Amino acid sequence: MEFVKNEQKILKFWEENKIFEKLRQKIKGKKPWSFLDGPITANNPMGVHHAWGRTYKDLFQRYKAMQGFDLRFQNGFDCQGLWVEVEVEKELGFKNKKDIEKYGIEKFVNKCKERVFKYSKIQTEQSIRLGQWMDWENSYYTMSDENNYAIWHFLKKCKEKGLLYKGRDSVPWCPRCGTAISQHEILTEEYKEITHKAVFFKLPVSGEKNTFFLVWTTTPWTLPGNVALAVHPEFEYVMVKSKVKSQNSKFQVKSQNESGEKYILLKEKVDEVFGKGNYEVIKTIMGKELKGFEYEGLFDELEAVAGVLNSYKHKVILWKEVTEEEGTGIVHIASGGGREDFQLSKEHKLPVIDLTDGDSNYGEGFGELTGKFAGSDEVRTWIFKNLEEKRKVFKIEDYKHRYPTCWRCKSELIFRLVEEWYIAMDKLRKPLMQTAKKIKWIPSFGLERELDWLKNMQDWLISKKRYWGLALPIYECKKCSNFEVIGSRKELGEKAVEGWEEFEGKSPHRPWVDKVKIKCSKCGEIISRIPDVGTPWLDAGIVPFSTINEENKSSINRSELRGEMPSYFRDKKYWKKWFPADFVCESFPGQFKNWFYVLLVQSQVLEGKEPFCTLFGYSTVVDEKGEEMHKSKGNAIWFNEAVEKIGADVMRWMYVKQNPVSNLRFGYNVARETKRKILTLLNCYTFFETYFSKNSELKTPTFAEASLDRQKLKLQLKTKSLLDKWIVSRLNRLIKRVTGNLDKFDAARASGAIEDFFIEDLSLWYIRRSRQRFQNPESEEEREKAASVLYYVLLNLAKLIAPMLPFLAEEVYQKLKADKMPSSIHLYDWPKAEKKAIDEKLEEQMAQVRNIVSLALAKRTELGLRVRQPLASLKINEKNVTKSHDREKTLQIKNEPELLTLIKEEVNVKNIVFDEKVKEEVELDIKLTPELKEEGYVREIIRHIQDLRKKAGLIPRDRVIIYYASSEELNKLIAKNKKQIIEQTKSKLAKENPKRKGEFLQQKQIKIENENLWLAISPS
Ligand SMILES: [Zn+2]
């Protein structure tokens, strides 16, 4: 079975027959079910991790559509931001922002747009290949006018509510990208194990001879920014006298730990820092007693430092966040070099020394450091040398720690003092937490994670000093420091005093929008937009407001729609039909502080309401060994490679079967195992097809419709076969189970139940036990009855798998389909469980039968008896069997001859005896009479003939002639059982070998009880 080739065929079938359009017609105007797509970054081809989420999205949308809900089927592309910029920079060979400016912002921004179009097209094709049904023509793009203008509206609302402000803060900064990285963009995985050189240095205590505070840092570049030292008020510190002579450190900088000098540090740390016996304690001091102690700074001679410090004296402050874990318990505070440092400087009114510029180079007034990159080895070496000259080095050592890096380019982040724009979060914190509680989070720990984030979040940094992104509509007056926020394109047009003509017809991006100037409403000065762009999370968080439109029309690339706004701004009634979304579905690592979070914030500000009712989160895709996939590691698997190798349905089955809380291990070994299971499912359909091919009398509309008709179904259930009734009961239970689980968005349980059904119930039991009725039925009527039941089961099973395995479902349906039936399985309604068809008692009985069978077969294996050898009897101890089944019910099969026959046939015994004296659950009578032996041989011969037929690729209806040659004894046995052999193998028997070897379809030499037997077949 070539999954890949068949899937291509089915894609073509769907397209040519407009199946998706027909589905949309079918559900149009029905009760809405609103799915909101989290946009995929249109920046690269898809990996296998993308396909996981897209499979869920497709599954639940298809499911809801089959249930008769109306859906928008809108896909989203995330377009703006640093991720795209960085890739374009790579493409163009750029090193930093200066290269972009030289190249020209307009050309650069156009390149970014081009890249988005290129990859959104590729991702669309890939998603279609996965079998995802979306209204691809009308995907939303976050770079569209309406998306950008909707954010303008949001920001204006923030301003009106007093939430928007410009703040000066020390923020994590990427020196390469030249932009601040906001708190929620630094995920756990952005912290890398890095070894830095840590320095212990000496700061002379003012007015005390030869006495130093001993301090430690891993960021020596921040030392010129030192303004204070922090100690914990409740910790014990000591003053010690050193007994160690100075020694050379391995970093070519001399250690200047001089014997006789006095040092102050945390008591806990003395042994670790000095080594036992290398010091003498002079006195113990509580941290709080150190408050206000003054000391001499390290770089006070630098112009930039002296200028800020003025008459300020370096001093010790108290801080409860000081820990005993690292360093000396005395923390170096550089107000411009760290977030907490900056906070403390505000609290304690400390001066703030601004160290670096946008490229993280030292600014003016830092002597030899000016213009040098703060993170460079050169700077580090210079500072160590300088400290040595000043005799301030205590020791230098390697220090391994987890250090934040840029999520885009992996550069180490360096804290920097900048002016950025923020949305204040304190006022929103409580309402957001209340809103989060109204949402159903799946898995439920999602709520705790979200609340935890909301509790700890800081103000939202929304500005980026970059090029490709939302143009923040903030106009700042340099003269009177007033700032204004523009809420729409219309408003900008009305307030424009300059540059509108140049902007007309353009998207609201840099550099075009920057041409427009307005007048300061306070002082009348002509003012410009700030050059910053917005964080792309603003783009993704606004989508509930910017993407809902009557015709799903997207303004992307349609200049005639420039400035026309989506339903939220024109037709609230229509918008409310789809808001809040019923369902969102994304991979959760990271999203609690990203997409889920920004959706909550933007919806809170605009509507005071939850943006979605149910959230379904899933984990991450890793490789087969459980390791993270990375391009650089060589273990990443691209979507195209996987789908052309194993097919979309196999991938989808891997995804839906996965428990979404755990990481999904993706690899080709797992795929092989999955494929094997799907083949079992396919074989059930092939079995039916084998006996009822296209030409079969049963493939008429009457038959097909009959099995669809409920009335007829009941008639069929009146048939005597308990096996039939049982599979119908199991199927209806399955329908109930799958529906219940999909209603809870539990795809793993739903698909698990389906798999159990088609392997355990359908393939291993129903079809196996029905084989005889298909191959050698008692009557045509009996065969037709069995066929109707199997047809009913297979058709409904196809409906159940349709949302999960859309290709396979279509493929098998096309073989079941008769005239007048819907042209595609995907146009069926979701099946409803027939309560009356579910028969508890029968299911329990069959479970008991199967339990006995498995006990008896285990016995056979234990005794080394081939199943093909008939035995006289199986003895059953009723009590023991009931116990072993771990059910409280009593054995209910004694009076059901059909069920007992099932056991007899399956275990291959002539009789069943209920006997209390049997020691275990079951016992086999292993005495072989000549008759039993003979029967065993005949069965053996039949099996070999069937095997020859199979090898020759024959179908059941093909008739053959069997040739055989053997000893007198065996010849007699075959002749005696001729009738049975002929019947069961659809053949004629010919004793002699009239043909030369090689003229047979198949032949083989076998041994029956040590006697040779030659068998061959040729067409009849
Ligand atoms: Zn970067």
Ligand SMILES: [Zn+2]
């Ligand atoms: Zn002004």
